Amino acid sequence: MEKLFKEKRELLDKLPIGIAKCKSIIEDNVNDFIIEDSNDTLCKMAEKKSYEFLNEKFTKAFPKAKDSLFDWVKIFNEVAITQKDKTIEQYFEVFEKYLRIEITSIEKGYFYLIIEDISLKKGFNDLLLEKQLEVEYLEEELRNKSKKDSLIDVYNQQVMIKKLKFKMENFKKDGESLFCAILNIDKFDDLNYKYTIEFSDTVLKEVGEVLKKSIRKIDVLGRIGNDEFLIIMPNITIDIAKIVVNKIKSQIRTDIKSLPKGELTISGAIEEYEGESLEEYYQRLKNSVKKAKKRGRDTVLL
Numbered sequence: 228m229e230k231l232f233k234e235k236r237e238l239l240d241k242l243p244i245g246i247a248k249c250k251s252i253i254e255d256n257v258n259d260f261i262i263e264d265s266n267d268t269l270c271k272m273a274e275k276k277s278y279e280f281l282n283e284k285f286t287k288a289f290p291k292a293k294d295s296l297f298d299w300v301k302i303f304n305e306v307a308i309t310q311k312d313k314t315i316e317q318y319f320e321v322f323e324k325y326l327r328i329e330i331t332s333i334e335k336g337y338f339y340l341i342i343e344d345i346s347l348k349k350g351f352n353d354l355l356l357e358k359q360l361e362v363e364y365l366e367e368e369l370r371n372k373s374k375k376d377s378l379i380d381v382y383n384q385q386v387m388i389k390k391l392k393f394k395m396e397n398f399k400k401d402g403e404s405l406f407c408a409i410l411n412i413d414k415f416d417d418l419n420y421k422y423t424i425e426f427s428d429t430v431l432k433e434v435g436e437v438l439k440k441s442i443r444k445i446d447v448l449g450r451i452g453n454d455e456f457l458i459i460m461p462n463i464t465i466d467i468a469k470i471v472v473n474k475i476k477s478q479i480r481t482d483i484k485s486l487p488k489g490e491l492t493i494s495g496a497i498e499e500y501e502g503e504s505l506e507e508y509y510q511r512l513k514n515s516v517k518k519a520k521k522r523g524r525d526t527v528l529l
Contacts, residue, residue, distance in 0.1 A: 410494070
């Protein structure tokens, strides 16, 4: 690979994949890495000039990495240390793209990144589903119904069920992992009684905004009941799902302004899809929500 960078630079720059040579570093007892060299394709993916990130700490050149749910520095450096190659397909918040990343290490302390942008492939499937939904609504003369919930700017139940079916098909076809969460506002009926229904609508809108802000860009959020929300989380692990839920609970405590701090909490459950029918999976998810409610407020079972 080093020989290619030196002798075949023109060829590397024309390749449709990004290639980078990286070196692990430790500065002030903090692990990081620098990109010593890269081809032009990587610069285009990152939407940066080479001088903006070459020989600069990754976390400084790409500050979005610090807000990512994935510790990319740790993931990449582990390959450099162990010299065990790894391939990842994941939404990369740093570049705001779906990427297939091959990490390979030839020399200890160094590693190469071979990066393919697969955003178009992933995005095309979702776009196709959107178009199919629009056609179905037109054919059924449901022009007066939006795909969005009438109160909150999230998907309604009909659309969420169709999107869930679509993600289940991806699971069976591509083996893409899939988790779903159902979240309810604790004792929502008591809020209606204590305040007013109109006030409760304000609370629902606030909760919807918190959820939209807390989930990943590739997650899908919808309202499937009065105070019930469904989150579809594709291409995720249980550990990352836990991080998403903890972020939601934390934001609920800090971002809900219409009620005294701590008065509003949410409960629910997350379940991994294992290939069963929609009805069986949905029932398993609902049963877990019931168990969470029995345990008390602010409980999300995983």
